[in-house]
Amino acid sequence: MTIPMTDQKHIMLRVEEKKMESREFATLFFQYALPFAPGQFIMVWIPGIDEKPYTLSYHSDKRFAITIEAKGIFSQKAVTLDKGDLVGIRGPFGKGFDIKPDETVAVVAGGFGMAPLATLVETLNKNTTIIHGAKSKAFLLYPERFNIQRQFCTDDGSFGHKGLVTDLLEKEIASGKHFDCVYTCGPEIMMYHVFTLCEHHHIPCQVSLERYMRCGFGVCGACVCGKQVVCRDGPVFNTDALRQMRDFNTRALLKSGKAVDLTEYFSWRCKS
Amino acid sequence: MMTLQFLGKTLKNPTVLASGILGNSKDILERVYENGCGLVTMKSIGPAPRDGHKNPTVLDLGHGMINAVGLPSPGYLNMENEWKNLEQRDFPLIASVYGGSVREYQMVAEFVCSKKPDFIEINISCPNSEQHGMIFGINRQSSHDVVSAVKSVINVPLIVKLTPQAPDIADIAKACEGAGADVICAINTAGPGMVIDIESRMPVLAFKKGGLSGPMIKPIAVRCVFDIYKAVNIPIIGLGGITTGEDAIEIIMAGASLVGIGSAVRYRGIDVFQQVADEMDDWLSTHQLSLKEIKGAAHKEKK
Numbered sequence: 001m002t003i004p005m006t007d008q009k010h011i012m013l014r015v016e017e018k019k020m021e022s023r024e025f026a027t028l029f030f031q032y033a034l035p036f037a038p039g040q041f042i043m044v045w046i047p048g049i050d051e052k053p054y055t056l057s058y059h060s061d062k063r064f065a066i067t068i069e070a071k072g073i074f075s076q077k078a079v080t081l082d083k084g085d086l087v088g089i090r091g092p093f094g095k096g097f098d099i100k101p102d103e104t105v106a107v108v109a110g111g112f113g114m115a116p117l118a119t120l121v122e123t124l125n126k127n128t129t130i131i132h133g134a135k136s137k138a139f140l141l142y143p144e145r146f147n148i149q150r151q152f153c154t155d156d157g158s159f160g161h162k163g164l165v166t167d168l169l170e171k172e173i174a175s176g177k178h179f180d181c182v183y184t185c186g187p188e189i190m191m192y193h194v195f196t197l198c199e200h201h202h203i204p205c206q207v208s209l210e211r212y213m214r215c216g217f218g219v220c221g222a223c224v225c226g227k228q229v230v231c232r233d234g235p236v237f238n239t240d241a242l243r244q245m246r247d248f249n250t251r252a253l254l255k256s257g258k259a260v261d262l263t264e265y266f267s268w269r270c271k272s
Numbered sequence: 273m274m275t276l277q278f279l280g281k282t283l284k285n286p287t288v289l290a291s292g293i294l295g296n297s298k299d300i301l302e303r304v305y306e307n308g309c310g311l312v313t314m315k316s317i318g319p320a321p322r323d324g325h326k327n328p329t330v331l332d333l334g335h336g337m338i339n340a341v342g343l344p345s346p347g348y349l350n351m352e353n354e355w356k357n358l359e360q361r362d363f364p365l366i367a368s369v370y371g372g373s374v375r376e377y378q379m380v381a382e383f384v385c386s387k388k389p390d391f392i393e394i395n396i397s398c399p400n401s402e403q404h405g406m407i408f409g410i411n412r413q414s415s416h417d418v419v420s421a422v423k424s425v426i427n428v429p430l431i432v433k434l435t436p437q438a439p440d441i442a443d444i445a446k447a448c449e450g451a452g453a454d455v456i457c458a459i460n461t462a463g464p465g466m467v468i469d470i471e472s473r474m475p476v477l478a479f480k481k482g483g484l485s486g487p488m489i490k491p492i493a494v495r496c497v498f499d500i501y502k503a504v505n506i507p508i509i510g511l512g513g514i515t516t517g518e519d520a521i522e523i524i525m526a527g528a529s530l531v532g533i534g535s536a537v538r539y540r541g542i543d544v545f546q547q548v549a550d551e552m553d554d555w556l557s558t559h560q561l562s563l564k565e566i567k568g569a570a571h572k573e574k575k
Contacts, residue, residue, distance in 0.1 A: 009333060012471040047472035051327035086472055215330035219538045220341055221294040221315065227303040246299070255323040257296050257315060258346035259353060
């Protein structure tokens with residue numbers, strides 16, 4: 001029997017345009033037609049530095065973009081890239097969101113979690129509820145981007161409701177609003193609370209997870225989470241998968257493969 | 273139908289998860305087993321915590337892959353939770369170990385043995401570290417020394433994984449057999465090779481070079497297993513580019529008793545193990561043959 005071989009060799013692209021979204025976020029645009037479904041990701045290589053997974057934050061049939069939050073060694077370098085600079089791309093990889101354009105859905109974003117949700121939002125109908133939280137106003141990504149109204153919240157009250165995204169979601173549900181699905185991305189503890197709330201109200205949920213990755217296509221095992229391989233089975237997981245995923249909101253692997261709790265994991269990830 | 277006995281263990285079929293693929297936790301090993309794998313291998317365990325190399329570490333070249341992951345390991349003393357989880361397993365397990373000296377191989381293997389894996393594999397063949405792995409497996413004497421040192425401290429069967437980089441892999445296999453190895457596993461990745469990006473003029477892998485795997489190395493694997501089979505009397509786990517049932521039959525005809533699968537997870541998914549086992553089964557029943565009858569069948573002089 002013949003097995004169809006893939007061709008996922010990296011491609012080199014030059015930054016076409018750079019946009020500072022705010023003090024905290026930069027978006028790099030590339031002129032390239034990349035087949036992509038919201039929720040998928042690409043591996044981005046800066047020659048001589050490192051390679052990391054990024055979701056596409058903008059996508060059309062002519063160009064795409066990634067948005068970067070300057071945090072660790074790689075992302076601090078990435079935000080200094082500008083027009084004409086060369087990066088390598090592999091992918092897209094993984095399974096994205098199961099999109100239901102005609103249903104009544106909610107999108108719950110925490111901080112930088114808006115980046116993978118942005119291309120999803122652009123496929124959804126006007127009846128969509130968007131709840132967008134961050135630690136403060138400066139960390140609310142794309143505050144003016146969509147033509148669907150958003151409810152904002154911040155930890156410090158500098159913009160919108162002072163409090164958590166789950167406060168707003170719970171209020172929506174309590175007001176009698178029916179949701180066919182809730183999509184979420186943000187800090188894992190936040191997604192866990194969104195998931196728990198959805199479970200309580202029997203609402204299907206789709207979350208986008210993050211783990212340290214190497215290959216991007218399901219062989220190296222760096223990103224395993226319970227029985228799931230985040231880069232290949234995910235990064236988007238639905239309610240059925242989450243119910244059985246014992247590492248969800250509990251543990252993740254460091255680069256060495258050592259399993260640690262999420263506090264230790266995320267404090268390392270922010271620096272790497 | 274494919275159930276077989278292998279050194280006292282019952283395996284549901286002859287497929288083996290190659291070391292370095294998935295293998296990071298009990299949960300994922302269990303999933304591989306549930307997807308048809310007869311025998312699973314943990315990622316190689318080292319003497320100290322090790323991060324491995326920076327990315328890019330793994331590239332798909334279409335006809336196979338190149339990788340320099342670089343032997344990441346929590347270190348043998350930092351895996352207590354995983355060992356505890358693995359105590360509860362209901363599947364057969366190979367623990368792969370590596371070291372930077374004969375003493376380190378011995379120390380890690382002795383400790384790992386106390387955690388009761390069904391087999392211990394020593395990795396003397398990884399090309400992605402200057403200090404570990406392959407430097408032991410390209411030389412007859414150092415291969416012999418590692419095997420004999422490890423064999424003296426463990427009480428489960430010892431598998432030795434070899435590199436096609438050895439000038440004469442059959443000779444190394446013979447030295448390992450002489451030192452007490454119970455099984456030969458061949459081959460680890462070939463090469464090493466290199467991919468240079470012509471725009472940035474830089475090697476793409478952060479480690480610059482990396483081991484080759486997948487369909488492009490299958491003929492090397494088949495030749496190595498063929499040569500080893502002629503040289504030794506202990507069983508062989510054959511691997512290197514095995515992707516289909518027909519590939520598996522081919523390497524068994526070269527002399528393998530079990531068949532390792534690694535990169536094919538990329539091309540066919542985690543259930544590649546069940547697919548390969550089913551395809552082997554189909555081929556065997558179509559030809560009215562058994563695994564026993566085809567093992568080493570390409571060696572006419574051995575019949």
